[in-house]
Amino acid sequence: MKAVCWQSANEVRVETVPDPTILNPRDAIIKITSTAICGSDLHIYGGYIPTVQKGDIIGHEFMGEVVEVGSGVNNLKIGVDAKRLLPGDRVVVPSTIGCGHCNYCQRDMWSLCDNSNTKGWMEEKLYGNITSAIYGYSHLLGGYAGAQAEYIRVPFADVGVVKVPPDLPDEMLLFISDAIPTGYMGAELCDIQPGDTVAVWGCGAVGQFAMISAYMMGAERVIAIDRFPERLEMARKFAKAETINYEDVDAGEALKEMTGGRGPDACIDAVGLEAHGVGLEDFYDQTKQKLRLETDRPHVLRQMMVAARKGGTLSIMGVYGGFVDKMPFGAAINKGLTFRMGQMHGQKYMHLLLNLILDGKLDPSFVVTHQLPLEQAPYGYEIFQQKKDNCIKVVLKP
Numbered sequence: 001m002k003a004v005c006w007q008s009a010n011e012v013r014v015e016t017v018p019d020p021t022i023l024n025p026r027d028a029i030i031k032i033t034s035t036a037i038c039g040s041d042l043h044i045y046g047g048y049i050p051t052v053q054k055g056d057i058i059g060h061e062f063m064g065e066v067v068e069v070g071s072g073v074n075n076l077k078i079g080v081d082a083k084r085l086l087p088g089d090r091v092v093v094p095s096t097i098g099c100g101h102c103n104y105c106q107r108d109m110w111s112l113c114d115n116s117n118t119k120g121w122m123e124e125k126l127y128g129n130i131t132s133a134i135y136g137y138s139h140l141l142g143g144y145a146g147a148q149a150e151y152i153r154v155p156f157a158d159v160g161v162v163k164v165p166p167d168l169p170d171e172m173l174l175f176i177s178d179a180i181p182t183g184y185m186g187a188e189l190c191d192i193q194p195g196d197t198v199a200v201w202g203c204g205a206v207g208q209f210a211m212i213s214a215y216m217m218g219a220e221r222v223i224a225i226d227r228f229p230e231r232l233e234m235a236r237k238f239a240k241a242e243t244i245n246y247e248d249v250d251a252g253e254a255l256k257e258m259t260g261g262r263g264p265d266a267c268i269d270a271v272g273l274e275a276h277g278v279g280l281e282d283f284y285d286q287t288k289q290k291l292r293l294e295t296d297r298p299h300v301l302r303q304m305m306v307a308a309r310k311g312g313t314l315s316i317m318g319v320y321g322g323f324v325d326k327m328p329f330g331a332a333i334n335k336g337l338t339f340r341m342g343q344m345h346g347q348k349y350m351h352l353l354l355n356l357i358l359d360g361k362l363d364p365s366f367v368v369t370h371q372l373p374l375e376q377a378p379y380g381y382e383i384f385q386q387k388k389d390n391c392i393k394v395v396l397k398p
């Protein structure tokens with residue numbers, strides 16, 4: 001089959017690789033009909049995620065059709081009138097892999113699964129514990145083949161897919177896999193109270209869904225921060241946010257002004273480790289990152305800590321990989337901030353999000369700006385990384 005294989009920093013290629021096969025009874029094989037490029041894939045593409053090797057198949061946001069089911073895939077909890085998974089079923093698959101049986105999965109904390117990351121010894125050394133595997137997201141996080149391919153092996157298929165109806169287009173359903181639950185969890189972690197103001201850094205797909213979710217959860221105002229006009233425009237039009245272009249004004253100052261000097265009640269980071277900065281601070285972080293003296297550029301984290309109101313909450317969904325520097329921790333402790341964060345728990349949200357879409361309460365397809373054949377993945381990565389051609393979300397069609 002054809003698959004997108006990482007080569008080296010800023011280079012991917014579409015190569016011919018062996019087809020996946022059933023390895024364990026709880027596996028299923030899915031023929032992929034749509035697979036998106038996520039902001040997290042850009043961190044791999046840019047060479048910022050350790051233990052990605054030349055030739056690894058990347059990608060984790062996907063849906064498709066079941067072609068083969070292992071003998072142990074039963075007792076399904078996979079949604080719309082499904083009792084069994086059968087060849088021909090149409091499914092969306094969350095990006096994090098969870099076993100469904102460990103203490104964390106049972107408590108709906110699927111991205112902390114004890115069992116899916118079988119290469120966890122590496123992560124244990126670095127992070128102190130083993131978290132769940134993610135498709136196509138480094139050997140540190142399990143070394144599973146990714147989803148930017150024609151076919152994929154889905155482990156724990158009895159708990160790790162949601163069956164979706166045949167009549168809606170892929171673009172309405174695909175983002176249940178990753179971007180929507182990430183935005184939704186980002187808002188949920190803010191514990192939004194009626195009347196709250198929520199500021200969201202980053203107007204990519206994750207940021208857009210965080211804004212929409214914040215309103216669903218009772219926020220009175222949502223303020224979006226980015227620098228690309230087309231992304232800010234999308235936030236105004238589809239997520240009904242007020243916007244700040246941080247290249248025109250100082251985002252921290254603007255937030256103070258817009259909230260009567262108080263600061264937002266909650267701040268969501270939908271940017272992550274490749275945050276773009278301005279001025280000397282940007283030069284400092286770019287240089288340290290290039291010299292491998294810090295792994296991540298924490299502009300947004302710093303700004304959120306200073307901008308949030310006293311007693312406010314920071315919800316961090318942007319991905320960080322290692323070490324950050326010059327964090328204003330004095331602000332955090334003295335202002336009594338709450339930090340919440342994590343890789344999203346896809347299986348916790350997939351039914352709820354599917355129902356929002358089926359009930360007509362959410363149409364996520366507005367984020368798609370580019371649909372490309374799988375062969376054009378290298379071009380897709382380039383325009384998404386460099387935000388060329390007003391690119392916000394690329395969907396690849398194998």
Ligand SMILES: NC(=O)c1ccc[n+]([C@@H]2O[C@H](COP(=O)([O-])OP(=O)(O)OC[C@H]3O[C@@H](n4cnc5c(N)ncnc54)[C@H](O)[C@@H]3O)[C@@H](O)[C@H]2O)c1
Binds near residue numbers: 182205227228
């Ligand atoms: N936690 C999870 O489970 C999970 C899941 C999916 C994605 N993510 C992460 O979410 C983040 C966003 O993903 P995406 O797909 O929306 O990516 P994206 O690249 O489309 O969006 C990132 C946005 O951040 C903006 N940005 C950069 N620096 C900024 C700054 N200083 N202030 C404000 N905005 C700034 C960029 O202009 C861009 O619009 C990534 O870090 C990704 O890895 C996390």
Ligand SMILES: [Zn+2]
Binds near residue numbers: 040
């Ligand atoms: Zn992702």
Ligand SMILES: [Zn+2]
Binds near residue numbers: 099102104106113115
């Ligand atoms: Zn588990």
